[in-house]
Amino acid sequence: MVEGKSKIDIRKLTQDQIRGHLASMGEPVFRAKQVYEWLWKKSCTDFDHMSNLGKSLRDLLKQSFAINAVSVRQAQHSADSTIKSSFVLYDGNIVEGVLIPAPDRMTACVSSQVGCSLTCKFCATGYMDRKRNLNADEIYDQVVLIGKQAQAHYGQPLTNIVYMGMGEPLLNYANVLASIERITAVDGLNMAAKRITVSTAGIAKMIKKLGDDQVRFNLALSLHAANDRKRNEIMPINEQNSLRALAEALKYYYAKTKNPVTYEYIVFNGFNDDLTDAQELAAFCKHLPCKVNIIEYNPIAFADFENASADKIDRFADHLRKKGIITNIRRSRGKDIDAACGQLAIKETEKPLA
Known part of the structure; x- marks a missing residue:
């Protein structure tokens, strides 16, 4: 028991x-x-x-x-100063979170589900079964524990939180919003909502609900293709949430919140990395104020995707910038400890307690 x-x-x-x-x-x-x-x-x-x-x-x-407290089961330190932690929950399940230090910020990347049900082809978590949603306090505890690591190792408090770990946050809507309420509350951690970003693979009706709830945190959409055929291939969620449906939901969200949206785009070699892909992305960006974060692909054992070359990524970004789109290239952190974007998954040595 x-x-x-x-x-x-x-x-x-x-x-x-x-x-x-x-x-x-x-x-x-x-x-x-x-x-x-x-x-x-x-x-x-x-x-x-x-x-x-x-x-x-x-x-x-x-x-x-x-008090069903979360604890750190194992912490791994990357050569680039990133720290990945496996967190054990009260029932023995495990999730992962990451501290990403940078000169101007300390970012906690937290999980919202044990596993994931969306089966994105390039993401290690997508190859795990979804066991359950995290409770609001379990998400909150990850932030607290990663914050303690930031203080202990770098003498700095957390400045940012990203819901980009294991799971799809909008499929755990109530607990995610409840955790953010406690993190931002004056009688909680008192962090600014604008320092928090929730990333979704794209669930149109829940994006509209974010608009109805007039949330103050930032929204990021994991896009990775602005073409339904290609997006269906790598993100099965797109079959029920087409780009047209997402565009309508995002416009609704912006009308309600006036919050610009961030599009996350991994440039896969030979798949979504040519000029036509950049043109399609630029066209999708016209729907509402936004910016694009181009993300390096981090290889996983289950998939054959490869990261595009640095030259291709630079050309892709330049095309977007010439169209007036704010575009950043995000370099991977924590690759050597499988802490980078898309690499979070429980290894054999981290399986739940018996």
Whole structure:
């Protein structure tokens, strides 16, 4: 049995709900605010460490509630200073997250699902089964733990968070938004929403929902082809979410939020790397204010794709820039420890605990 299974997961409760539980226990309701601050502002995962609560109350909390904390199972350090961590969850499942240090920023890349159901042909996670969604607190814990690594190894706090790890964030919509609410809340980690980017493979109805919810964080679309035939080939999700449907959803999203969108585009050698592909991408960019991040492909054992040459990538980017499109070339980080974009997958040595 999972420890604490019969107990209430306290981080699934609102402050008002905690207040109600404490009242039913005969405890002063003002304690609810203290408990809530320990959980979310101070990132406490042990009731015994809640030092301004009396021992009797701490014991009562331990009897009634569980804090299903995430822990670092293994951390790997890349030659380029990237740190990849495998995180063990309360039920023994494992996800991965990455700290990406740069001169001007410290970025945490976090996962939103155990595995993934979208089967993108170039992504290692896509070859794993999706076991379950992460809870909001499990996503939050990844941010906290990666933030501690940033402080410990580089003496810097996190500046940015990207939901670009394992899983499709928009298929775990409620928990992803709940995690961002706690990360950005004044009584949470108090990070600015504009420092957070959620990346999706492209689910049109959920992109529209982001617009309806008028989210303040950034949205990135993993595009990789602006041609339905090619995108269907590498991203089966496109068969139900065509480029036309995505364009309509993105225009709706922009009309509601006024947030520009980032398109992520891996340039695969001999597949989507010629002038026609660049022209199709430029045409897709006309739908709304946007920028393009061209990403190096990081080889995985399951696929035969190759990264385009540096010259081809530069020519591709130059064509977009000449069309007035803001275009950045993102160099891979953490390749040597399989921490780069598209490489996150649980290895044999990282399988869930028995």
